[in-house]
Amino acid sequence: MLICFDIGGTSIKAARATAPQALTPLGRKPTPRDDFAAFVAVLEGFLGETPAPVAISVTGVIDPRSGLATVANIACIDGRNLAGDLQAALGRPVIVANDADCFALAEAHAGAGRGHEVVFGAILGTGVGGGIVAGGRLFRGAGGLAGEWGHGSITATRLSVPPYDLPQFECGCGQRGCVDTVGGARGLEKLHRHIHGAELESTAIISAWTGGDAAAGETLSVYLELVAQPMALAVNIVGPDIIPVGGGLGNSTELVAALDGEVRRRILRKLDRPLVVPAQLTVDAGLIGAASLGFSEGLA
Incomplete structure (x- = not known):
């Protein structure tokens, strides 16, 4: 099982996933843009007591070698090793990819590219x-x-x-x-x-x-x-x-x-x-893509 997040400049959506196509929505909250502690707190609020790893689709670019995120519209995560910092803060494995990549993953696993x-x-x-x-x-x-x-x-x-x-x-x-x-x-x-x-x-x-x-x-x-x-x-x-x-x-x-x-x-x-x-997945493509990322990379 994974906890998946679709993170944009306006809101954070979350879901529990037992497969890329099997999602249970957990809700949506506004994205804290300028306070990393508040950003982490929003994610923690969705996690509850489950020890499940986390897979994230995020607006911006993630360098796969350094892990550094370039996210112009969310200042508190811009320039961070996002996966590493969140893994330390949340105490569980975290994997991150940008929203365009997660869109492609969603379509490959559960949409027109299946x-x-x-x-x-x-x-x-x-x-x-x-x-x-x-x-x-x-x-x-x-x-x-x-x-x-x-x-x-x-x-x-x-x-x-x-x-x-x-x-x-x-x-x-x-x-x-x-x-x-x-x-x-x-x-x-x-x-x-x-x-x-x-x-x-x-x-x-x-x-x-x-x-x-x-x-x-x-x-x-x-x-x-x-x-x-x-x-x-x-x-x-x-x-x-x-x-x-x-x-x-x-x-x-x-x-x-x-x-x-x-x-x-x-x-x-x-x-x-x-x-x-x-594309076939016009709703929740970010969450499905995040789930696809986590399962395809062996996180769950």
Whole structure:
């Protein structure tokens, strides 16, 4: 048995797990952002008397060698050896991975990637992220950054669809032309604003596109070309059997299907089945991913 936590900047969710798919919810509490003792106390409140080990999905990046966490929106754990510090404070084994990796694990163990050898979980949410699972285990990579296809100066500036020429937008990571600048919800909105001079939320753009709106259709044609090219490159490098797509944009089955078609015609491997598919675990993916992490790493 494990006690699993899904830790975000706003709240901490907890569950008891006897398998990755067998969770008993324990509740949710606000995340203490500036007080580590208060942060630990919230976790202890969920543990009770059980001696079970702890598996955590957390926003941010975890370096697998040093164990150091980079968590910009939770100051009290930023820069800590999070697993080590929590293990000492809680008196039990603790394992930690970031939320994108846990999303990929959840889909590999209990979602769209179940039964597949290599799963590349792609997140198209506010921004762009991802994680890689091979043989049921998380591939962490140097620095804990494997699967982060959202960054790097890779987006095209010359397109096959109008407006044909496009600048590489500045990214929060300090580079220009990252997939993160165009591939997430804010990126889609940025593209629509750049092409049409109109302010629309991503959900409205998707809705207009599926309804046949010409302007939204132009925006989506640009979006699909910009995102499909780097995703196809990631497929050729990683060789996934399946790519579950999570995040807000992943909720549009039409968008995911269109992206699948654009990716498959650009990759070396020829498939007669979908490769890019909607994620199946839209609720409690963080907790399921944390449980999957703990069980796949032999913590329980």
